[in-house]
Amino acid sequence: MLSAMRSSKRSFFGWVIIGLLIIGLGAFGFTDILTGGSSQSVARVGKTDVTVTEFRVAFENRINALQRQFGIRIDAATAQNQGIDDAVVAELLRSAAYRDEAARVGLSTPDEAVQEAVLSTPGLANAAGEFDAATYRYFLQQRGLNPARYETLVRQSETVATLQNVVAAGATLPPVAANTLMTFLGEERSIAWALIASDPEAVEDPGDETLQTFLEENEPRYRTPEYRQITFARLIPEELAETIEVSDEELREIYEAEIDRFRQPARRIVERLSFPDEAAAEAARTAIEAGETNLVELAAERGLTSGDISLGLVAERDLDRAAREPVFATDETGIVGPIATDLGPVLYAINAILPASEVSFEDARDDLAREVALQEAGDLAIDENIRAEELIAGGATPQELADETAYTLGTARVARGEAGDVPPEVVAEAFASDLGEDRDQIEVGELNFYAVRVDEIIPPELPPLAEIRADVLADWRDAEALAATMEQAEMLRAELEEGRTLTAIAERDGLIVQEDSEITRDGELGLLPPDLLPQLFEAEPGTPLVVETEAGAALVVLTDITPFDLEGEEAATLREIFTTQTSIDVEQDVAAYFANSIADERGVRINQTVLDQIVQSLR
Structure with missing residues (x-):
């Protein structure tokens, strides 16, 4: 802390x-x-x-x-x-x-x-x-x-x-409370440690009998979840839209009626800086054109940032009336002005020019057709949903909905928490339903409707070893390799307790010794597991410890304990903060x-x- x-x-x-x-x-x-x-x-x-x-x-x-x-x-x-x-x-x-x-x-x-x-x-x-x-x-x-x-x-x-x-x-609180807290939380540990990596690939295949025993001992790890086989009828506007054709005549009529959507006026990326008078503005322009400065540097002299003077990407209509024609009359980047505005004389810096553009009907046709089809599909989805509600009220199955409406039929095998071809809401609906139960539709997102029926409930089961042998073998090898590594680490700890140093052991066994210091009770240990922390703060200097890591085992030695300095400047500051906040x-x-x-x-x-x-x- x-x-x-x-x-x-x-x-x-x-x-x-x-x-x-x-x-x-x-x-x-x-x-x-x-x-x-x-x-x-x-x-x-x-x-x-x-x-x-x-x-x-x-x-x-x-x-x-x-x-x-x-x-x-x-x-x-x-x-x-x-x-x-x-x-x-x-x-x-x-x-x-x-x-x-x-x-x-x-x-x-x-x-x-x-x-x-x-x-x-x-x-x-x-x-x-x-x-x-x-x-x-x-x-x-x-x-x-x-x-x-x-x-x-x-x-x-x-x-x-x-x-x-x-x-x-x-x-x-009495001063001793702050001191106690700082002493407890400020105390630091230093450690030396070496990683002993496990090697699952070096472990030989033990045969099916051993793997079968391992499988049965770890049954929850391999047991399949409960599955539900479902049939559903769904109505998706995006799918409906693919069946809707829109004539070129209708599309062209929409294109011409909404032509402004497809036309982009000329634009400029512009900066603007005002000046107290015309002479100052002229002098600034002269200096800029001579390469002595630029608008951003002049703004910085006033304590302004580039963001303060940037207008970004603008069209002609976005500028002050007085600036529109001068800024957009030129086809070159550079300085324009001084221009008299309500802000006083202003210099504009044109940093980029984007010419006017227009998307032709031919280029816009496909996107426009998709847009119109989606709109018609949304309207159709509402009508079809109402029809489906009436059919469901009369006892219609998903198959019958697909036969009588624009709904499409589908099947899936679903389990809780597993990604699949159907949305999570459909999975939740399947597990909220009883076998063969008729239920109301659910809406997933906007105008996406599903009617779900559970056809079969498949209980959890333990697969035969033959189906999952590769997974079981990999897990068994990991476990055996880790057990061997932990056993080796315990043997090395015994050597440390007998007086051998970690450095000597590392040189003999080809290990790499690493050191960490300034470890506090709420600190992080990097490659070492967090459950090592409480052990470090309970151990005495020189105590060897063994912990399991993701890569194998670590042999750890507590090398030093550093108490917190209650008389230092940091302690005085923290004591004042503590007293103020706790009062x-x-x-x-x-x-x-x-x-x-x-x-x-x-x-x-x-x-x-x-x-x-x-x-x-x-x-």
Whole structure:
């Protein structure tokens, strides 16, 4: 983690952001519950109620906030299934706990503070930034409140905030917490290691008896999936389009009616730079034509990039009126201007010229014919789909659909997760169907319809060895070679434990020793497996380890442990970041613990029936 901190602190901030997200979710409650009251209670802490209206509006506000955050629609039922209603109740109970404690000790917010809070309510100011009484009245009307009720709610909210600040403000973790975290995450390991490659090709064929035993011991690896043999009738507009012929007369009529589609005006790739006066523009043009500079360099002197002055590929109509004729009158690249425009004197640099072009009817014919055929096929698909729906309602099979409509008949053998000739949606439909069941059509993409019938269900089975012998032999060889390699690695580890060095073993056995350092607990090990990391941080220096790799086995020696420097400049920076980021978490936790202690002491009652009724009414 510490290595990631050194590069933008990504791991450090990763868990901090998660904490902040939790805090952010928890923060919805206290400001979002300023709503009208009700005498009916959905929950109570001590002597303080959570009203029906408080819960309803807080629940709706939470749903709306999540919809804005994630850009998806969330209905009340989904929100309840995800536990959002429980989270809202918990927040409202926390607020109620603080209100109950405030009432017990006689804490309240003075009128002046309430007035200031009302006047500073977001959205109640006019264009001049001053409190607007008419907007305030509309604000209250929309929420079913009167001024007295709203001010009461503001007083409660401000009182809760004051009490929370008294309880939690300034709470931080002790310095030892940051030091402990940095010590744990910042500690580094250095290793030396050698790869012992396995060689499956050197393993001889063991014969069918051994392979059969291996096959049976590893049956799940070779068992075929469940297959379903299906018959389907499908309607694909692209396929229909291939059967539709469009006459040249009709195509030419469309071509002439839409001729602008086939004509491309002359265009230029252009840059533009304005100047304070004519003399400056003339001087710039002279310097450019002398080869002393160019428009991009002149723009750079003003702090502009080439993107700032580029107009890209433009037609004549895309330019200022004054620039159209000068820029498009020339057939050569180069500088044009100065031209007087609303921006002042302007120089244009023509960097490329694309002449006008026109696609002839003969060149456009095939594409146009395909386009018209697809449009007619789409219309036909809608009509044929309606006919098919009527036939299916009368019990028609896929074969009968193909006989009576423009649908085509097909068959396939499909399995979950396997690519095939039919779309995944058709596979899903096959596995949602019973054998021989008549089902409605499904639409795959736009206007692609399938009616699917399952003709046979083929259960999973273990193929005979003869059918898959090559695969079984390859897997057996891999396993045997790996086992032999791991055994060799264990023997070499024993030599290391007896005092022989990795370098000596490598020289004797023709291995290559590699070294890696600055390995942290959240680091990456390249060719070595990630499950080696915890072993490295549990081992003592000099400890030899053996791990399985994709290529065979690795013999690893922990060569050094480097503790994190708690007195260095980096530690001071990280300690400050840690304290700043965790202070919010700690304050939130302290505030929650205080509210929970009040609830435990004075009791909590929740009317689940009423809560469920409220959620049901919002569906």
